[in-house]
Amino acid sequence: MDSVLFTNIRPHDLLVVDGRIADPSTRPENTVIVDGGGALALPAPVDAHIHPDKTTWGHTWLSRTPASTLRELIEGEVKARAGMTAxxxxxxxxLMDSAVARGTRAWRAHVDVAPEYGLANVHGVREAAEARRHLLDVQIVAFPQLGLLTRPGTAELMERSLGEGADVIGGLxxxxxxxxxxxxxxxxFGLAERTGAPLDIHLHDGGEQGLAQVREIARRATGTRVTISHAFCLAEARELDDLLAESNVALTTCALGADPVLPVGPLTAAGVLLAAGSDGVRDPWTPFGDGDMIARAHLLAYRTDARTDEELAACYAVAAHGGAALLGLERVDLKAGDPADFVLVPAASLAEAxxxxxxxxLVVRGGAVIAREGRLLERSPR
Ligand SMILES: Nc1ccnc(=O)[nH]1
Known part of the structure; x- marks a missing residue:
């Protein structure tokens, strides 16, 4: 039996046996002791929306050209990608290494699929994820960034991607x-019915045009689990909250710059499943982002004007529990039986963190320490 006691941590010591948090009164012999230095344990967060095939992380700085519409951003990206050497x-x-060192336990990665790219982006992200299976769970969404109906051949590639590294069908x-x-x-929905894959649809469209699409997606989402990402049209409009809560539809928000952000309090109170993500990180779309989901919870709190400890904690819950639920991962509440996927942070309370x-x-995954003070550890033979 593999057993580790994380001691001198708050809110309480954590005994981990075979990758799960265990009842501390049953400590096995030969338990390894790790001193947590008085730090606070938090469930490891989940990045439920990131675009890792676009990133320049760890490589040459990219200078961006002005773009004011979605189409200009998309066209600018096609040009910028052609100049990427890594x-x-x-x-x-x-980017995975950096996110893991900052505590992230899982990603839902939107990866561009188009006739121009074939499945090269899916293969590349899957290759990186396979090399880090011991560090991070990665779901890949086959994402039609250049259009679906307007780019013939894309739907066929998306279907094929499911056998070649992708898990979820994307929309835009x-x-x-x-x-x-x-x-x-x-x-x-045809692809979802044929393959059993869930859907995750980017929806930037605002106003009534956006809401009409949310209604239609919710109406169709009976047998299929659907996520609507960004859903800017729902930032201010609350009339669909009950419909969403009763439907098979979840939402992700990224709390980016000037983009509308989904309100954590009202959506959570209505019972809508809400998760958070980085979106693009240091890519042709944006110079910002770092894949740090503790920092993303901060941005979500800042953008939603959180003040009370409860409001601050609710933003972390979106990153940790919302993300886990959206990806179908077990929830971590730091109680006996939970997966031992947690971070130890130097903070007096969750609100302060x-x-x-x-x-x-420390970053702990399945009971193993995988990062220390923001740096990944060398892989230890087990
Ligand atoms: N926010 C976004 C990032 C990347 N692609 C998109 O379509 N949207």
Missing amino acids: SVAERAGA DPLGIDGDLHGHLDVL VVDRPAPL
Whole structure:
């Protein structure tokens, strides 16, 4: 039996037996003791929306050109990618290492699929993830960034990607990009029904046009688990909250710059499943981001004007519990039986951690210490 006691930590010591938190009164012989230096244990967070095939993380700085519309961003990216010299696996892998050292336990990665790229981006991200299976769980969404109906061949590639490293079928603004709500959703839900894969649809479209699409997605999402990512149209409009809570639809938000952010309090109170993510990190779309989900919980709190300890904690819960639920991972509450996936941070309380966004002193995955003071440890033979 593999047994480790993390002691001198708050809110209480954690005994880990064979990768799970165990009842501390049953400590096996030969338990290894790790001193946590008085730090606070938190469930490891989940990045439920990141674009690792686009990142330049760990490689040459990219200077961005002005872009004011989604189309300009998409077109600028196609050009910028052509100049990237490091491979997808190298760039995505560098970002994975950094995110893991900052405590992230799992990713849902949106990865571009298009006739121009074939499945190279999916293969690259999967290769990086395979090399880090002991560090991070990675789900890949086959994402039609350049359009679905408007880029013939994309749907076929997305279906093929499911056998080659992808797990989820993506979508993108059925009206705003493809100009055909029912045509776009027919393809996505058709793929989901045939393959059993869940859906995750980017929806930037705002206002009534956005809300009409949310209604139609919720109406169709009976047998299929669907995530709507960004859902800017729901930032201010609360009239669909009950519908969403009763549906098979979850939401992700990224709390980016000037983009609308989904309100944590009202959505959580209504019972809507909400998770958070980094979105693009240091890529042709944005110079910002770092894959740190403790810092993302801070941005979510800042953008939603959190003040009370409860409001600050709720933002961390979106990153940790919302993300775990969205990815279908076990929830970590630091109680006996839970997976031993946690971080130890130098903070007096969860609220203080969300405000201070400290680098974890230790990152623990399945009971093994995998990072210390913001740095990955060399892989230890087990
Ligand atoms: N926020 C976004 C990042 C990347 N691609 C998108 O379509 N949207």
